[in-house]
Amino acid sequence: MARKRRELAVRPPMAPRPRPAPRDFAGALIAKVPGRPVSVIAEVKRKSPSGGAFPHADVVAVARAYEAAGASAISVLTDGPDFGGGLEDLVAVRAAVSVPVLRKDFLVAAREVEESALWGADAVLLIADALEDGELREMVVAAREVRVAALVEAHTEAHAERALAAGAELVGINNRNLATLKTDTGTALRVMPRLRSRSRALVAESGLKTLADLLAAREAGADSVLVGESLLREPEPGRALRRLLGVEAS
Numbered sequence: 001m002a003r004k005r006r007e008l009a010v011r012p013p014m015a016p017r018p019r020p021a022p023r024d025f026a027g028a029l030i031a032k033v034p035g036r037p038v039s040v041i042a043e044v045k046r047k048s049p050s051g052g053a054f055p056h057a058d059v060v061a062v063a064r065a066y067e068a069a070g071a072s073a074i075s076v077l078t079d080g081p082d083f084g085g086g087l088e089d090l091v092a093v094r095a096a097v098s099v100p101v102l103r104k105d106f107l108v109a110a111r112e113v114e115e116s117a118l119w120g121a122d123a124v125l126l127i128a129d130a131l132e133d134g135e136l137r138e139m140v141v142a143a144r145e146v147r148v149a150a151l152v153e154a155h156t157e158a159h160a161e162r163a164l165a166a167g168a169e170l171v172g173i174n175n176r177n178l179a180t181l182k183t184d185t186g187t188a189l190r191v192m193p194r195l196r197s198r199s200r201a202l203v204a205e206s207g208l209k210t211l212a213d214l215l216a217a218r219e220a221g222a223d224s225v226l227v228g229e230s231l232l233r234e235p236e237p238g239r240a241l242r243r244l245l246g247v248e249a250s
């Protein structure tokens with residue numbers, strides 16, 4: 001986040017560009033699909049600090065396969081140094097699929113939320129644990145003003161409460177502790193039941209690998225799950241998503 005703040009301080013404002021009509025990210029998360037325990041936000045990234053490199057450089061091909069396999073939305077990592085992504089990936093994936101697209105990055109200012117809309121993001125990820133209350137509130141307000149959905153992520157119940165106090169309607173509970181990179185899939189299961197009645201949609205994030213994980217997430221109140229690594233480790237991520245959803249045998 002310190003690196004992102006330094007970069008932003010010297011980056012000139014983005015030139016205006018025509019924005020594509022936004023797609024309904026919240027609606028996609030909460031829409032019930034017969035036979036599916038929860039909706040899936042399927043993630044594309046070339047590498048990650050905890051997972052190393054993934055064997056799929058063509059994120060557009062993976063995103064298309066995810067959509068064909070039933071993903072309700074696609075998460076695109078736009079961070080370069082840690083995830084091998086960029087805004088060009090967001091633009092290319094958005095043009096290649098018809099489901100909503102989430103910009104996943106370490107955003108630190110309202111200005112970046114506004115710019116994300118111009119790049120075509122239907123939703124942005126905001127990380128409560130890494131933002132001050134005032135920053136988070138400003139970014140949630142900016143998202144509402146430019147009609148981009150804000151998925152506000154927290155790792156602990158305390159940060160989830162801060163997300164709700166900042167006006168978040170879509171709350172993600174990240175099973176991964178971003179300080180240690182350790183993942184415990186029990187985290188979202190413990191925190192989500194306390195948030196159920198106060199959020200429009202709940203998303204369990206990280207470390208999810210099996211249909212049983214998805215069923216447990218639903219039981220704890222999740223509308224949706226965010227899944228990357230367990231799909232990207234497989235030779236065919238689209239087939240892996242179908243297996244995860246239980247529509248194709250393992």
Ligand SMILES: O=C(O)c1ccccc1NCC(=O)[C@H](O)[C@H](O)COP(=O)(O)O
Nearest residue numbers: 048049050051178205206207227228229
């Ligand atoms: O994944 C990491 O190593 C990581 C490191 C530092 C900050 C964020 C990180 N990941 C972001 C995520 O939480 C995941 O990309 C997302 O929830 C999907 O998780 P997974 O299914 O485990 O790839």
